[in-house]
Amino acid sequence: MIPMPMGQLWNNVGSLMATFMFVWAIIQQYFPYRLRAHIERYAHKFIGFLNPYITITFPEYTGERLRKSEAFTAIQNYLSSRSSIRAKRLKAEAVKNRKSLVLSMDDNEEVIDEFNGVKIWWTSSKTVPKTQSISYYPTSDERRFYKLTFHRRHRETILDSFINHIMEEGKAVEQKNRQRKLYMNNSSTNWWHKSSWRHVPFEHPANFRTLAMDPKKKQEIVNDLVKFKNGKEYYEKVGKAWKRGYLLYGPPGTGKSTMIAAMANFMEYDVYDLELTSVKDNTELKKLLIEITNKSIIVIEDIDCSLDLTGQRKKKKKTEEEGDEAKKEIEKKAKEEEKKESKVTLSGLLNFIDGIWSACGGERLIIFTTNHKEKLDEALIRRGRMDKHIEMSYCGFEAFKVLAMNYLDVEWDDSYDKIKEMLENIEMTPADVAENLMPKYEGEETGECLKRLIKGLEDAKVAADKKKAEEEAEAAKMAEKEKEEKEKEEKKKAEEEAEAAKKEKEQKKEGESGEKKECKCNGVATTEAKENGHVEK
Numbered sequence: 001m002i003p004m005p006m007g008q009l010w011n012n013v014g015s016l017m018a019t020f021m022f023v024w025a026i027i028q029q030y031f032p033y034r035l036r037a038h039i040e041r042y043a044h045k046f047i048g049f050l051n052p053y054i055t056i057t058f059p060e061y062t063g064e065r066l067r068k069s070e071a072f073t074a075i076q077n078y079l080s081s082r083s084s085i086r087a088k089r090l091k092a093e094a095v096k097n098r099k100s101l102v103l104s105m106d107d108n109e110e111v112i113d114e115f116n117g118v119k120i121w122w123t124s125s126k127t128v129p130k131t132q133s134i135s136y137y138p139t140s141d142e143r144r145f146y147k148l149t150f151h152r153r154h155r156e157t158i159l160d161s162f163i164n165h166i167m168e169e170g171k172a173v174e175q176k177n178r179q180r181k182l183y184m185n186n187s188s189t190n191w192w193h194k195s196s197w198r199h200v201p202f203e204h205p206a207n208f209r210t211l212a213m214d215p216k217k218k219q220e221i222v223n224d225l226v227k228f229k230n231g232k233e234y235y236e237k238v239g240k241a242w243k244r245g246y247l248l249y250g251p252p253g254t255g256k257s258t259m260i261a262a263m264a265n266f267m268e269y270d271v272y273d274l275e276l277t278s279v280k281d282n283t284e285l286k287k288l289l290i291e292i293t294n295k296s297i298i299v300i301e302d303i304d305c306s307l308d309l310t311g312q313r314k315k316k317k318k319t320e321e322e323g324d325e326a327k328k329e330i331e332k333k334a335k336e337e338e339k340k341e342s343k344v345t346l347s348g349l350l351n352f353i354d355g356i357w358s359a360c361g362g363e364r365l366i367i368f369t370t371n372h373k374e375k376l377d378e379a380l381i382r383r384g385r386m387d388k389h390i391e392m393s394y395c396g397f398e399a400f401k402v403l404a405m406n407y408l409d410v411e412w413d414d415s416y417d418k419i420k421e422m423l424e425n426i427e428m429t430p431a432d433v434a435e436n437l438m439p440k441y442e443g444e445e446t447g448e449c450l451k452r453l454i455k456g457l458e459d460a461k462v463a464a465d466k467k468k469a470e471e472e473a474e475a476a477k478m479a480e481k482e483k484e485e486k487e488k489e490e491k492k493k494a495e496e497e498a499e500a501a502k503k504e505k506e507q508k509k510e511g512e513s514g515e516k517k518e519c520k521c522n523g524v525a526t527t528e529a530k531e532n533g534h535v536e537k
């Protein structure tokens, strides 16, 4: 066969196209609508018969109210993590609430994807409606969509697994990219504040690498968190709500708040900082709980100071014991105080952590911090509510090494041995160690900072010794006073006893002499009676 010259080939294609357009224009103009729909349907069937590929379209907006489609967003996120490698034309967008620019495929760009050995084509396109309408939404005139094309023999794989896969992946990417938030509860819920929570971006830089504590203990906490994060099925299996409670306790400045921030960053969760004193009552507490989203950490700092949780029961008992007048007085005062104070009770808080409502939503950590664990009610911190109790203690040598690395970028120094010995005997919080290690001016030498720490430790030792001596002196004074008081009491008691014995003796004496007198009298009476001839038998 003689090949057709290129020019002639184009002429033929051109005339074929022109004929097709002409026929299509005539069909559109003269054929009634119903007939036209029929023709279109059969034309699609005919093309479908020839074309083995299936196409699924995912429009950007769905529904009458132009809500952004979840599927479209998920695909956008899913592709943003892949198209950067394959697509040549990318579009950069700074999306609100995201950490960085989001790269997505530009319009009319195509990428090839693969899933379980199945080849998939993604195309991003947009349609501009012919009829221009004035709209409130700026995007409503341009309708963007993603098109997914695959061979029909992979229909099952794509519809059964791939779509779910992209939805999950897309959501995971979104979770990773989104700006996390730090929420605080509104003390005044005004009508213009629809939510009971207000939020700011959560931007705390703490992480487990820079957190100074015993590495074994740190690893244990990290493992626990990882187990929790991947534990959806496990929690379902054991029939437990997917939540976990941590109690962080220890002296001020030992890193409890820092640990919470590190946990939030590690888990990529939002943080809900709950200020209990500004919660009006148990109902409001429940309302706050319902509004908390999944993947979050609920924090109640200094739980022993937030509410007099242990005192509330005692107070009640005391009032019962008091007399009527005193009772009324106390009740009146209490009412006045109640007006100002929160009415959240221990049982309300227990319900918040562990009640039926707490299971609405999952993947939540509840963290309490306190400086005085012993002050807390047993019920509040029992396992199941506060599953893991973590003690944050004074700075040990391992913790110091982390801080030295953080603040000074040094792994080893000659003075470390001395510091190690000192830290074993002197109690200093990581906050104080960190403050001593931090260079105080540009270019301050490492040695200077370490010397300052040693000096700080020596001062702390002197202060601790002084305090100890004072405490001992005070204790000795108290003991002396107690001894004196005891002696006084004993002396008084002895005196009282002697007095009582004396009195008893005297009374006895008096009694004896009285009896004798009576006997005498009786004797006289008997003789007199005999004389008068009256003898009583």
Ligand SMILES: Nc1ncnc2c1ncn2[C@@H]1O[C@H](COP(=O)(O)OP(=O)(O)OP(=O)(O)O)[C@@H](O)[C@H]1O
Binding pocket: 210, 211, 212, 213, 250, 251, 252, 253, 254, 255, 256, 257, 258, 259, 370, 371, 392, 430, 431, 432, 434
């Ligand atoms: N373990 C630690 N690792 C790293 N830095 C720490 C640690 N502990 C304390 N710090 C430093 O000390 C500062 C105070 O620590 P943080 O606020 O976490 O203490 P806290 O235990 O919450 O104290 P409080 O009981 O008073 O609330 C932090 O800003 C941090 O820089």
Ligand SMILES: [Mg+2]
Binding pocket: 256, 257, 258, 301, 369
């Ligand atoms: Mg704190």
